[in-house]
Amino acid sequence: MLSAALELFSEKGYHNVPMHEIAEKAEFAIGTLYKFFRNKEDLYRTLILENTDRFHEALTKALEETDDEVEKLRNYVRAKGEVFRANASVIRLYLAETQGAKFNVMVGFDADIRERYGKFLQSLALVFEAGIKKKRFKRIADPYHLSVSLVNLTNAFLFLWLEEPEHHPYPEDPDTVLNILFKGLLDQ
Amino acid sequence: MLSAALELFSEKGYHNVPMHEIAEKAEFAIGTLYKFFRNKEDLYRTLILENTDRFHEALTKALEETDDEVEKLRNYVRAKGEVFRANASVIRLYLAETQGAKFNVMVGFDADIRERYGKFLQSLALVFEAGIKKKRFKRIADPYHLSVSLVNLTNAFLFLWLEEPEHHPYPEDPDTVLNILFKGLLDQ
DNA sequence: CGTAAATGTGAACGACATGTCACTATATAG
DNA sequence: CTATATAGTGACATGTCGTTCACATTTACG
Incomplete structure (x- = not known):
């Protein structure tokens, strides 16, 4: 059921998928859906929460x-690529939930999802902070802000890949993304 | 009408705003809305297109x-702040259209909006390219990718501001954003 | 086997949103 | 002042979608 719903939501968006379509795809009757989800x-919430938890776990492990610290960041970018390549249809929903347009599904932000996302941002921020303290990173x-930047940078690359997979592949080498942070655009 | 719709869409999202509510807020009857929009x-399309055109014009002018080249980028970051600070309620819709979750409104991407956004990305990319050729920028x-990165970086800051305006103000000094690109995180 | 619990069914229901249309009010022009 | 166009109205037809519920089927188990 969840995987049928996932594919449909990811393709058409929450509001454009009627329950009977999910039921059909999952090869169940509508009534059965309502035995499992209020x-x-x-249903949507469960779907999102299950997936975001899986992602954040994988990404946290990467750190x-x-x-x-440099390797932590490389692992993060690499892991994000792997996780999403294996779950392409989730990316849209994930980006929709963590990036902008949350009001499209629920009117208010979903507190649970926001909280988990916020926690991850914090733990990534700690990596930058530790790196700065150890003088591995310049401040x-x-x-x-660095944490938010890196997350959004990788999201941007994921998004490019989503739109034109063959023209903009998600980089194999994490440094393709990270050099934007690592190396300065200006000299000195 | 458009400004009534804008506020409502931005607050609740396209699918959570019935036409009669827009009519009420605009102080017109429903029938009248349909005299102006098919x-x-x-209605939504017109709204978005009108605003994105205004923005892209302002941002292109900034370049x-x-x-x-460095000043061009500073102007861009500054202009983006000004434009959006003056049109807070549009940001959500703009981010929703240019970032992830487009499928929430229309099932397919809106070709017009994508095209204009793509053109802007191109002209920003030209700035980076020129800067690199002139040896102002390191490659x-x-x-x-640099263009996409900067756009997403500023979007990330806008988003922080949207969520907690007093805690995360959009930076007055464009270099707060740009230093993430300008200065390298690593030494040398 | 028999029976009770769990799982599954899908027609029916009611709420509600979009879009229509016959009609009124107002403005413009000859 | 009449005629014609334009702007505005809002009750309602139409259709869709989420959800329910009385019933059927399968499974678990003594």
Whole structure:
């Protein structure tokens, strides 16, 4: 059921997928859906929460695999690529939930999702902060801003890939993304 | 009518605003709306197109005010702040249209909007390319990637501001954003 | 087997949103 | 002042979608 819903939501968006279509794709009767989920929103919520948890777990693990801050970032960019390549249809929903247009589904932000996303931003910010303290990184901006920047940078690359997979592949080498942060555009 | 629709869409999202509510807010009867717009989607489209055109014009102008590439970028970041600060309620819709979740309104991408957005990305990429040729910039990434990066970086800051205006103001000094590109995180 | 619990069904229902249309009011022009 | 165009109205037809519920089918188990 969840995977049928996932594909449809990701393709057409929450409001353009009627329950009966999900039922049909999942090869169940409508009534059965309602045995498992209180309503459409509950189904969507479960779907999103299950997936974002899986992602954030994988991404958090990527930050913990080494002590070197540069490697942590490389692992993050690499892991994000792997996770999403394997779950292409989730990306749209994930981006929709963490980026802009949340009001499209629920009117208010979903507190749970926001909180988990916020926590991840914090733990990534800690990597930058530690790197700055250890003098591995220069303090070119506030660590939290750096965290938001890197997340959005990778999202941007994911988005390019989503739109034109063959023309804009998600980079194999994490440094393709990271050099934008690592190297300065200006000399000195 | 358009400004009534704008406020409502921006607050609740396209699918959560019935036409009669727009009519009420605009102090017209429903029938009158349909004298001016063929349908709801047409109303939305007109709204978005009018605004994105205004923005892209302002942002493109910002890139043309000087010959110095660094100043062009500063003007861009500054102009983006000004434009959106003056039109807060449009940002949500603009981000929703240019970032991720387009399928939330129309099932397919809106070709017009995508095209204009793509053109702007191109002209910003030209700034980076020119800067690299003139040796003002180091070639730390593909110019188009740099363009996408800067646009997404500023969007990220706008988004922070949207969520918590007093806690995360959009930076007065454009270099707060630009240093993330200008200065390298790593030494050398 | 028999029976009870769990799982599954889909026609029917009601709420509600879009878009229409016959009509009125107002403005413009000859 | 009449005629014609334009702007405005809002009750309602039409259709869709989320959700329910009385019933059927399968499974679990003593």
